[in-house]
Amino acid sequence: MFSLNNRETSRTTGAAWRVLLEPTALTLILSLGAILLAGRWLPDFQPGRTTYLGLPSKDYWRIKMNWNACADVVLAGDSRIQVGVSPAHMADGERGLRIVNYAFAHAGYSQGYLDAVESVLDPKSPNRTIVLGITPLSLTSISEGQNEFLTQMKRKREGRLGRSDRRDFWEEHFPAAWRFLQPRRSIRDFQLTFSKGRYFIEYRRDGWLAARAEPPRPDGGVATYRKKFRRHKVRQEIAERVIRQVEKWRRDGIAVYGVRTPTNPAVRELENTASGFDAQGFAAAFEKVGGTWVVFDLDGWLCYDGTHLDRESAVRFSRELGKRIIPERE
Numbered sequence: 001m002f003s004l005n006n007r008e009t010s011r012t013t014g015a016a017w018r019v020l021l022e023p024t025a026l027t028l029i030l031s032l033g034a035i036l037l038a039g040r041w042l043p044d045f046q047p048g049r050t051t052y053l054g055l056p057s058k059d060y061w062r063i064k065m066n067w068n069a070c071a072d073v074v075l076a077g078d079s080r081i082q083v084g085v086s087p088a089h090m091a092d093g094e095r096g097l098r099i100v101n102y103a104f105a106h107a108g109y110s111q112g113y114l115d116a117v118e119s120v121l122d123p124k125s126p127n128r129t130i131v132l133g134i135t136p137l138s139l140t141s142i143s144e145g146q147n148e149f150l151t152q153m154k155r156k157r158e159g160r161l162g163r164s165d166r167r168d169f170w171e172e173h174f175p176a177a178w179r180f181l182q183p184r185r186s187i188r189d190f191q192l193t194f195s196k197g198r199y200f201i202e203y204r205r206d207g208w209l210a211a212r213a214e215p216p217r218p219d220g221g222v223a224t225y226r227k228k229f230r231r232h233k234v235r236q237e238i239a240e241r242v243i244r245q246v247e248k249w250r251r252d253g254i255a256v257y258g259v260r261t262p263t264n265p266a267v268r269e270l271e272n273t274a275s276g277f278d279a280q281g282f283a284a285a286f287e288k289v290g291g292t293w294v295v296f297d298l299d300g301w302l303c304y305d306g307t308h309l310d311r312e313s314a315v316r317f318s319r320e321l322g323k324r325i326i327p328e329r330e
Contacts, residue, residue, distance in 0.1 A: 053202040054210070060203035062161045064102070065152050072125045073099040073325075075207070076117045077133025078107040078143065080261040084309040085133070087206040090322035097326065098122070101207030103133060104152070108143030109238055114245045116149070121254065129255040129325065132242065134282065136275035139239050140232040199304075202311075212311045213304040220306030222266045226274065233276035243285045250290035257325055258286045259294045262301035262309060262317065294324050 054060075075085050080103075087099035102120050107113060109132075121128050137143050155161050197217070202210040246256045260279070263271075271277055283293040301317065304310035309317055 049197055050199045050201060053200060055203040055205060057203055058161075060205075061152050061155070063205060064100075064207050065156050065161055067100060067102065067120045069119070069122050071098045071100045071120050071122060072127045073097065073129040073131065074117055074120045075099070075101045075103055075131045075133070076107075076113075077103045077261075078135055078138045078147075079103065079105040079209075080135055080263070080308060081131075081133030082207070082209050083211050084261045084314050084317060085131075085321060086204070086208045086210065086314055086318040088204075088208075089315045089318040091326070092319050092322050097127065098125075099206070101204075101209075103207070104148040106137070106143050106147040107149050108138050108140060108145070108147055109242050109245075110144045111241065111245075112153075113149050114241070116153075118249070118254075127255075128253065129257070130249060131257045131259060131321070131325065132246075134242075134258050134260055136234050136271045136277035137228065137232070139234045139242070139277065140275075141235055141238070142228075142232045144235075144238060208314075210311045210314065211304060211308060216302060216304040216310055217306055218303050219264060219266070221264055221303075222270065222306065225267050225270045225307070229270060229274040229276075239282060239285075243282075243289055246286060246291040247289035255325075256291040257294050258283070258291055259296070259321065260298070262296065262298045262303065262313075264303055264306040265299065267307055268298060294321065296320070 055063075073087075073090075075081055075087065075090075082101060082103035082105060085101060085103075087101050091097050091099050100120060102117055104113075117130060121130070152161070197213060197215060199213050200211065204210060246258075249256050272279060286293050296317075302310045302313045
């Protein structure tokens with residue numbers, strides 16, 4: 001029996017080798033090997049329109065999602081704050097003041113996010129300050145339930161912050177092969193590479209996401225926001241939640257500032273007329289419970305895509321915001 005099994009195994013192995021040595025199969029195997037080798041050793045080409053700078057994104061998120069009781073000033077909100085406010089330029093030489101940007105793309109003001117914002121403050125700091133970036137979208141149910149904060153919190157709970165999953169591994173170690181083996185993505189990247197304009201995104205250790213475009217598209221975003229506000233309006237209960245939280249923070253001795261970041265005038269008009277957002281009423285309620293509403297001239301700023309401040313405008317806006325807030329602290 002043992003001898004018979006050995007002969008059967010030998011015949012099976014021999015048949016497998018004959019299949020592998022067939023010209024077509026051999027060509028496929030050698031081609032795949034060549035693709036993987038080229039994908040491993042060719043320089044990483046970033047196709048399309050976006051170039052990433054600064055920290056690797058996984059390090060950015062690992063650092064940001066592990067902040068706890070470490071800051072004097074916490075900036076919160078959606079991508080308009082994440083891209084629009086630089087902690088370093090907001091401090092502008094104020095040594096020892098710890099400012100972090102804890103804003104996230106599409107972030108909505110859920111209770112979980114508000115609690116997380118507070119947890120980043122150092123409870124022993126004499127200068128505890130929270131700055132809330134208020135946009136109509138941050139007060140909608142879609143932003144409350146689907147955003148980058150929730151995505152990264154899930155990764156943190158699963159122990160995947162700063163770690164590559166299977167897809168990340170192939171894209172990190174075999175970038176050219178990874179792109180080549182995805183035809184739809186390769187076609188899209190080819191089209192984007194030869195399209196007009198490029199974006200530059202820089203991940204900063206303090207949570208800022210510096211961005212710019214060449215050339216900028218300051219009139220963009222209108223169609224996107226019109227579509228969003230057709231489906232999603234500001235929810236009054238979310239706005240009231242923010243006001244209640246501001247009141248609580250003020251009772252606890254935390255200074256709270258609210259600010260509306262600049263954007264394309266046409267987008268701002270949609271926010272004022274199509275989102276259901278009562279800007280004046282919200283600001284009045286914010287100040288009634290002890291918060292400070294910071295008013296800016298919202299014109300004269302460059303938004304690289306119509307809704308987010310470009311790097312230079314973000315630096316200028318951050319310095320102006322710092323002047324309104326930092327001198328008032330101890």
